Amino acid sequence: MERFPAKGEMVLSPALKELLESDSGALLRERLPDRIVGTIGESGLIGSAELAFYQGAEGLAPHIDSGRIARIDGYGTPNTTSERSDPVLLLLILVLFVVLLMPVAVFIAAAVRFGGERRDRRLAALRLVGSDSGMTRRIAAGEALAGAMLGLVFGAGFFMVGRQLAGTAEVFRISVFPSYLNPSPLLALLVAVAVPTAAVLVTLLALRGVVIEPLGVVRSGRPPRRRLWWRLLLPLAGLAMLYPMIGNGRENGDFNQYLVTGGVVLLLVGVTALLPWIVETVVARLGAGGVAWQLAVRRLQMSSGTAARMVNGIAVAVAGAIALQMLFAGAEEEYTRSTGQDVAWAQMEVTLPNAVPPAPAAERLRDTKGVNEVYDYSEGHLGDRARDPEATTTVTVGGCTALREIADLPSCAEGDVFAVHGAEWDSGVDVAKLAAPGRKLYLDPSYEGTPKSLEIPWTVPQGVKAAKPRHGLLAGIDRGGILITPKAVPDTLAPALEGHAYLRLDESVPDVHDRVRNTVAAVDPLANAVTWAETERSGRFDAIRTGLFVGAACVLALIGASLLVSQLEQLRERRRLLSALVAFGTRRRTLSLSVLWQTAIPVALGLLLASVVGLTLGTVLLKMTGTPVRVDWTGVLAMAGIGGAVVLAVTLLSLPPLLRLMRPEGLRTE
């Protein structure tokens, strides 16, 4: 901020400014009517889409440290929380990173093999003009290297463009400024070295089984039958690495980061090793059905490796996601706690600053569109002594209607005082003894080591009636203490009482929560309106879960794109054949269906394997955290469904080019 806003002025984040200037910000504008005098800079925000404002005010100093107003003397020191060292959350983060990064690595390995057949034809032409076998391989490696370098240059370009665009996007409430996307030079160097190296190695590996001969002939040497034993070693080694940590549990769960990461990586790499074997073994046994099926199966039998490579990325992502889903479902209970708020009773709660009378505020809330009923109370804290009280309880001030909502009253009239006995709220406190007529109690007592409170004396009047608690309407437990109707409250108590209003809403009214917030802001800018929820979850747990969804969405989009490229590549290479097939009368439907089968068979096998590996990994992770193993079948099906949907989408997207490639133009040779 360039300067502090004066009273009647405010400084906004760019996103909030945009919102207030848009039509959808109309309601919010009522709450923030001040003159806009500036914009909060990037260093004062946590993301480009953050909605934040600084509003000028006067007379705040006396209220500092009252719980509502705090002095900010600096930024940038994050609060440390106890969750930081939670081993389960650490485990979640480690697995999350592995699960999200592994498919990307698999994708890169598959991507460098795009265009393989065309390259082989090109290399055959080079053999014709005298290139020997070694030279041909070196040329192929050089091509891969050049391609990878070019890819890195383009990648850097796309990154720079994407970095700028990232500032305008918000995904699952996460937004960033371009300057946040600032990779460490070491990691950037690692990528710059690893990508070309991987491209060259994978190319040389792919050429291992290919005999390139002159005269344009490229013959694949019959690939050796895939062996199972070494492929099984990878997941087994992964399990062996994770095994020592089983039963470490939550409390003493000092998980070795390297073993966890290594174990999960090996298990997931196991998917990429096992899948080609499974696809080869299964498709070799598939019988011939209709023409579409036969074309697809024969194609897969001929080159099952290509199909398995296409699916590897999806399978790894789904296996990891299933395991994480299980771990999340298992850990969710631990990180979710009940708020005790009964949303059937009220849907919003308004807290007013001390000394703001709740009754007029309640009146204004009642007039708000969408508010059906308002129960207003003033609450305070009573002690038997002015300082360091031995016995304390709450005092609740409200009209008879409102008090009847929170306790069973024998009868009620203005001027009555009640003592609620046996409430869970007051465990260990004898309210009857505390509320003995004539006894002097102190509202807002002080405690040792804290600043002096108001310590307002109040004498319990005669004729206190006994009342019974009503279960769990406020804060989930029986409310107890002393209940007083407004007429029985002397004016002197007002400064120590905090106003609350509980609202029943007609939630079908659009923007009802915002309308309430507007009314509350008009009553007092320091008043607070909260929407009730039955449960609340740990913020860090939620952040990790959100990270999973964001990451999984990005990874699946990336893999989907790679699948599409690979699919189109294959189709283009078969352009002449497709045209010839259509020329002699093959239905386009038959060919489209054959493409679908060709993708669906390896995908089904990949998802099956992914489910088995995912469930195994999930079980191991749950056992590591000492959480009872429970399979969340909905999650498994959802993850497999998402994987399947990506493939279906890829098939659908490849249909228009497929139909184009089936045109007779493919037959033209001149």
Add this chain to the structure above:
Amino acid sequence: MTPPAGSLLSAEQLRKAYGPTLALDGAEFSIHPGEVVAVMGPSGSGKSTLLHCLAGIVTPDSGTIMYGGRELSAMSDAERSALRRSEFGFVFQFGQLVPELTCVENVALPLRLNGTSRKEAERAALTWMERLEVDDLRKKRPGEVSGGQGQRVAVARSLVTNPRVLFADEPTGALDSLNGERVMELLTDAASSTNAAVVLVTHEARVAAYSDREIVVRDGRSRDMERVV
């Protein structure tokens, strides 16, 4: 239009342009059952386009094509596809066999597309492979056979449905002369045994020699060379 008397397939005033290039400019054609007609001409003269139009693969911009009393250009894509499946056969220069299917499966494919059972289709395919002397290749894939053998497999495939018209576009273009002649002998013999008409696109005089009649296409126009030959 009245097709020439007794003709099975005929075309009149065919025009077809690919962008600014005029491939056919008033081409004419007719063929009788059992007749072998060679369509000749230099590269880019429009002979393949004429074949594609006659076979219903490509729709001409104007002109009429009559087959068995029906106008081809008035048929829907599905009707033309069905016609190609059941009554026409095709042999192209290369790239026509499905590489992942065995040779017998390739030959049986048109029958299977017509709904014939796999067993029956492969039995019929084997009969044709024997006639074309390639039955020993039945379990091999196209990538495992020579160019001449592959072309004979393709001829077997084009004839397996007993087509009334066989379209051959440079069927020997990728073969040496010995193999080319053998393929042409087998193709014309097999076609004549089923009384199939053969539309043979070629630019080689020795291949055209297997025809009863020649048509020369130049700059998109056709000229009947019957009397010259």
